[in-house]
Amino acid sequence: MRDLLGRERRAVLLVVALHAAAAVAGLAAPWLLGRIVDQVAAGAGVGVVDRLALTIAGCVLVQALLSRYAQYAGHRFGERAVARLREEFVDRTLALPVSVVERAGAGDLATRSSVDVSTVGTTVRDVVPTMAIASAQLVLLFGAIFLLHPLLGLVALVGLPSIWAITRWYLRRASPAYLAEGAATAELTETLTTTAEGARTVEALRLARERITHGTTRVARVWSTRRATLALRTGFYSVVEASYALPVAAVLLVGGFFLTSGRVSLGAVVAAALYLQQAIEPLDRILQWTEQAQRGFASFARVLGVGQVPPEPPGRASAPAGAPLVVRGARFAYADGRDVLHGIDLTVRPGERLAIVGPSGAGKSTLARLLAGIDAPQHGSVRIGDCPVTDLDPAERRRRIALITQEHHVFIGTLRDNLAFAAPDATDERMRSALVAVGADWYDELPAGLDTELGDGARQLEAAEAQQLALARLVLADPHTLILDEATAALDPTTARRTERALAAVLTGRTVIAIAHRLNTAHDADRVAVLADGRISELGSHHELVRAGGAYAALWHSWHN
Template sequence: MRLPVADAAGTRRAALRLVRADGRAVVVAVLLNCLAAAAGLGAPWLLGRIVNEVRDGAPVSTVDALALGIVGFGLAQLLLIRSARYAGHRFGERALSSLREQVVDRALALPTAVVERAGTGDLMTRSSSDVSTVGTTLRDGLPEVFISVLQAGFLFGAVFVLHPLLGLCGLVASPVLWLSTRWYLRRARDAYLAEARANSEQAEHLAATAQGARTVEALGLQRRRITGGDERITIGFATKTRTLALRNAWFPVLDVSHALPVTAMLLAGGWLHAHDVVSLGAVISATLYMWQLHEPFDRLFQWADQLQTGGAALARIEGVGAAVVPGPTRTDVPVDDRLVVSGVHYAYREGHDVLVDVDLVVRTGERLAIVGPSGAGKSTLGRLLAGVDAPRLGRVEVGGVPVAELAPDELRRRVVLVTQEHHVFLGTVRDNLSMAAPHADDDAMRAALSTVDARWADDLDREVDDRSLDPAQAQQLALARVVLADPHTVVLDEATALLDPTTARHAERAMAAVLAGRTVIAIAHRLRTAHDADRVAVIDGGRIIELASHDELVAAHGVYAALWRSWQGV
């Protein structure tokens, strides 16, 4: 499953939102660019005047004054272009800042299930390299293209003012430009989207290989992962070759198109001057205007590639927003903290239910252990109980309100899910703990760390990240966050799986003491956790097949009793 990509209309709307968000800066940039383009018209016009004045025998002082005017227009254009680019770059940086904040907000608002199924590589590429690409386009490409378009428009307008027939000569290359550009644009968007998608798949494959390096080595999957990487690199190379081929076909046509208007202007202008239709100065000025078109056209088409890349990147970024599911709007407050599962079915793929007709009542304040073989549906049930996912059929309610429909703040006060997967944010131990309880003081943080036996974290100012902590320490930090968050119901999805047995046993006992009076649902692979629970639910094949206390299940000599004997080595 990939994150969606916005269509062309959605991408245009997103670009317009960025422009409208800083309308004053856009107006200033447009005004400065217009003035710069107007100033650029002065020198060729004055040069044409000089030719006519010299032909008519004007004094040297007149020619000197006109030449001084050319210098003045040149300096004015230089200063105005510099100011226009500065204004454009400031707009680009502000728009980029707004876009980065938007991407972060949208990424954090993505449902957990969407992120898990899409993979981290795609989201990582969109929030890093795609944002950087759009930033380059906004900061550098867009101002350059805008300046070029205005200059070209002013130059064509000036030629028509000199004489309409000369203006028509300037349009001789328009059909070639229109047809070639249309041909390019109709193919470029899909080509650049394919290139960006290939980059995401490469990043996803590389990230998955790096994260699972030990598993790859243990199972001897090195050659398979290398082969998979080579295949993705080959696909990426093919997509880059495709975009390069489009550019190689388009750019030579543009180069030829530059020369056509100048040639037509000289030939037609010479004939018109010979028949006294236009002055020699007008022909020279018009030809210089056409020659000046070479620079804005070069910039325009040079940045056209960046615009296509930036447009594809913006479409992918906008697609992140399309994947955001509107948050729950219910204002109901659960009457109590009793969890009830009624007739629940759930499937990751249509027609393949991993939970089938599950019924369960979790009493307030009890400790419930969920056990079963791998793939039985234990973690899926835990996610439904925590409101991460909603069932396909049936209901999962807390206090009479569907858990998945609770507002985020209300849900966090009710239920917290802690899994084997954890993340240590770059920062201090205090920074990592304050995410769970922003107002907790140092004493409360130290008490939480002590509860999970995290003796290594005596210094709250210690800098930590994923590489500086081993898996056991990172998981202790995650458990300390739970203690600080102080929810009423905690779903532990094998939360102590990576701790050594001694530390895990101590952490589990400490958690039990701290969570007295709260509901604890433990999805466990160590049956010692089930032994200490009030009740044990045995799930297999997506169904709860046994539900009772540890002693009752052992006495019943059923599935759980067999698991217990196996775990005991009996």
């Protein structure tokens, strides 16, 4: 927070100065009203009262103008600060390793970037300035009471111990409670997002009841965490509201006693009571915003927590051009600790077309992630020449190695925008050629060509079209090594075959590693690696493996027949 405020020091000082001036102007009215009471008691004329009344009106007007401009300056500062916070959040998220982003899930990151950032915005724009200024107002108001009479000032503090005690009780419990509420909300968002995105699968597999049960469990947890925070607020506000009346009643009682003994004037007692009545509003703001501050700082922790995850480290080495991709003794396990890969040894020669085949669950996609440098093996190494893939600069690694999976994203924007992600300087002609190369015949039907809007509310691409768009990006990116993890799975067999041959022609001379269930891909490859139970059981050309009569031959004959 200090860093965020420090970047806008002038704006913060202006807001503080305006609010402080408004607070000082607000002190005049109760004091002047007390003066009116004393003047009337002393037999002053109407003219004196009118002058004091006009002065009160002037002070109220000045206070209103100063408060209005203070709020205006505060909101401008807050919006700038939140905009910067959003940009930094996106930068930090994009700097994270891909594996971390995948483990976090879209729902969690979406909640942090929307709900949490919005809550932080309210905290920066409203909560912090309000609490700071309200605290200053309280100091000035109680100071004014002490100036009227020290004993009245001491009596005015009678309600603070109970407020302090309940606030301390609340703060000790609020932060973990609101963090739990934020986590539960993120889980619910994740559940709703995945259910909506997989609606067709849910319908096809008749999983509606299971997804409803799963969602209901998440809703119940959100309800439980919100009920817990509501219980905290209920106890907190009940005690606070009861504490407001104590100092006013005490000042009137004690002030009446002092008045009869001649220690204070009637105007001083009236002014003190009005100051206390006036103090309720800033004190109420502080206590109300204390609850919002707990939400805000919990959200702040979730937003800034992304920055606590170590970013993808900068490259410490560079790999020589034309070096082979070498895997030696690679072992890898996910969070459950069970090894998925067991001592993989593999050398992919430059310009080679290698197919990796095997049953589902054999570890093909995991091996692809290691080859692309998304994950690092727990044991062994994956190197380009003598350089570990994960030691390459992330930008260089992505230029050299591209991993294309079955999951493709169509960004909201034009077709040109979607293609330009891969090659910002690509001409329209290059973009059209890339679409032709992957057999994207649907391009000819677009009403505005490359300027056609895609995404929600515009032209929706089907799964096969989105896959071809991703492959067209790949052609434009033109990496040294291409890893296709079932990248044509959404295409029908004929289109997939035509697309793979077109890609092979376009990417001549590039290293291509294809993970495929369609064995036509393996037939066309220079070599085939058969993966079973996390190990390479066979390695050779298609014809060599068929003649060997092993697992690959059985797969080929089963598929071919």
